[in-house]
Amino acid sequence: MGEMKEAWWKWAHYLGQSDLISLEKAFEFASRAHDGQKRVTGEPYMTHPVAVCSILMEEQADLPTIMSALLHDVVEDTDVTIDEVEKQFGQEVSRIVDGLTKVERGLMSKEEHHATNIQKLLSAAADDVRVAVVKIADRIHNMRTLDVKPVEKQIPYANEALIFFAPLAGKLGLRKMRAELEEISFPFLNPVRCSEVVGAVESYSTQFDGLFQQVREKVGGTATFEGMREPLYQSYSLLQDDVEVSDLYSIRITTDSVLDCYSVMGSVHQVFKPVADAFVDHLALTVSPFNQKLQTKVWIGNNMVRIILQTREGKALSDQGVLALLREEKSSMSIQRLSHECLGGAIHDATEIAEDVFEFEAVVSHSLFQETITIYTPDWNA
Numbered sequence: 001m002g003e004m005k006e007a008w009w010k011w012a013h014y015l016g017q018s019d020l021i022s023l024e025k026a027f028e029f030a031s032r033a034h035d036g037q038k039r040v041t042g043e044p045y046m047t048h049p050v051a052v053c054s055i056l057m058e059e060q061a062d063l064p065t066i067m068s069a070l071l072h073d074v075v076e077d078t079d080v081t082i083d084e085v086e087k088q089f090g091q092e093v094s095r096i097v098d099g100l101t102k103v104e105r106g107l108m109s110k111e112e113h114h115a116t117n118i119q120k121l122l123s124a125a126a127d128d129v130r131v132a133v134v135k136i137a138d139r140i141h142n143m144r145t146l147d148v149k150p151v152e153k154q155i156p157y158a159n160e161a162l163i164f165f166a167p168l169a170g171k172l173g174l175r176k177m178r179a180e181l182e183e184i185s186f187p188f189l190n191p192v193r194c195s196e197v198v199g200a201v202e203s204y205s206t207q208f209d210g211l212f213q214q215v216r217e218k219v220g221g222t223a224t225f226e227g228m229r230e231p232l233y234q235s236y237s238l239l240q241d242d243v244e245v246s247d248l249y250s251i252r253i254t255t256d257s258v259l260d261c262y263s264v265m266g267s268v269h270q271v272f273k274p275v276a277d278a279f280v281d282h283l284a285l286t287v288s289p290f291n292q293k294l295q296t297k298v299w300i301g302n303n304m305v306r307i308i309l310q311t312r313e314g315k316a317l318s319d320q321g322v323l324a325l326l327r328e329e330k331s332s333m334s335i336q337r338l339s340h341e342c343l344g345g346a347i348h349d350a351t352e353i354a355e356d357v358f359e360f361e362a363v364v365s366h367s368l369f370q371e372t373i374t375i376y377t378p379d380w381n382a
Contacts, residue, residue, distance in 0.1 A: 011057035099124025099131035173290030173321020179231035272298035
């Protein structure tokens with residue numbers, strides 16, 4: 001039990017003493033509920049909710065989110081009722097746990113049961129986006145241990161991670177989580193093409209390192225410089241569209257203020273020749289709270305390099321997405337408003353249009369994600 005706590009305790013530095021007491025209570029409650037249960041890996045079942053909690057604590061998720069992560073399977077997989085969860089931890093946590101709890105299958109087919117649970121999950125997330133956040137973290141941990149499942153189960157599970165949960169994470173600005181889902185799924189779905197993409201991407205990394213050093217040395221100042229690369233599967237998709245390997249890399253410069261972003265951009269364009277028509281201003285014209293930036297491309301010798309400028313606040317939103325916003329939103333009304341802004345419109349429309357759960361799943365997937373993604377079968381054919 002003590003070893004499990006260590007897995008997430010190292011991320012607890014951002015929590016206050018009262019938060020730690022509440023988290024400890026949720027841990028003890030879940031541990032008693034799951035006592036004696038084992039995962040497919042043979043580990044005690046409690047290692048799973050602890051791992052999900054750790055993923056979210058690493059991103060400094062708020063207390064109800066991480067408590068719900070510890071409790072997310074107690075109603076579905078034990079004798080605990082949702083009323084007990086509410087009595088012990090309050091309505092806020094119980095609503096999140098309820099949104100994460102699958103309905104009983106009864107006489108439904110496997111496909112109908114799956115579509116019904118997708119509808120329940122997203123409908124709950126439209127009112128409290130933390131339902132989706134915990135589910136994404138849950139899928140990440142299950143993907144990390146996917147190799148223990150037989151191959152006939154690995155493929156559909158990895159497919160769903162790639163075509164549903166990764167885009168959902170992207171919709172919520174959870175860039176790191178999306179990248180991990182894609183980078184775990186892709187090798188399961190197409191190991192040959194995955195290996196080819198890794199080779200292509202890595203072949204440019206040394207050259208990019210040299211270009212990065214030039215930018216940092218010549219631009220200088222007090223800003224922070226960071227090299228970035230598109231996640232593996234997104235790299236594959238872009239290469240399929242004949243994008244150059246060099247376009248998969250970016251240099252991100254982080255400053256203290258919006259004014260500093262424009263100032264440093266001017267310095268970049270003085271030192272390096274800008275590429276015509278490549279400047280994008282998403283600071284003055286914001287298209288997403290998770291994508292507030294200036295973007296340009298410059299020539300460094302014969303190489304085109306993309307440069308992104310963000311404030312430190314913009315960087316936090318870009319990296320942590322809705323979790324950064326949830327740290328600021330405390331009231332149930334503000335969280336509901338945020339949830340509606342992120343997901344609610346598309347889910348409401350799908351509910352109005354769809355005549356059954358299958359149609360809901362199809363409509364909401366298109367309206368939320370609107371991405372063309374290749375789906376693979378067990379023999380690796382697209």
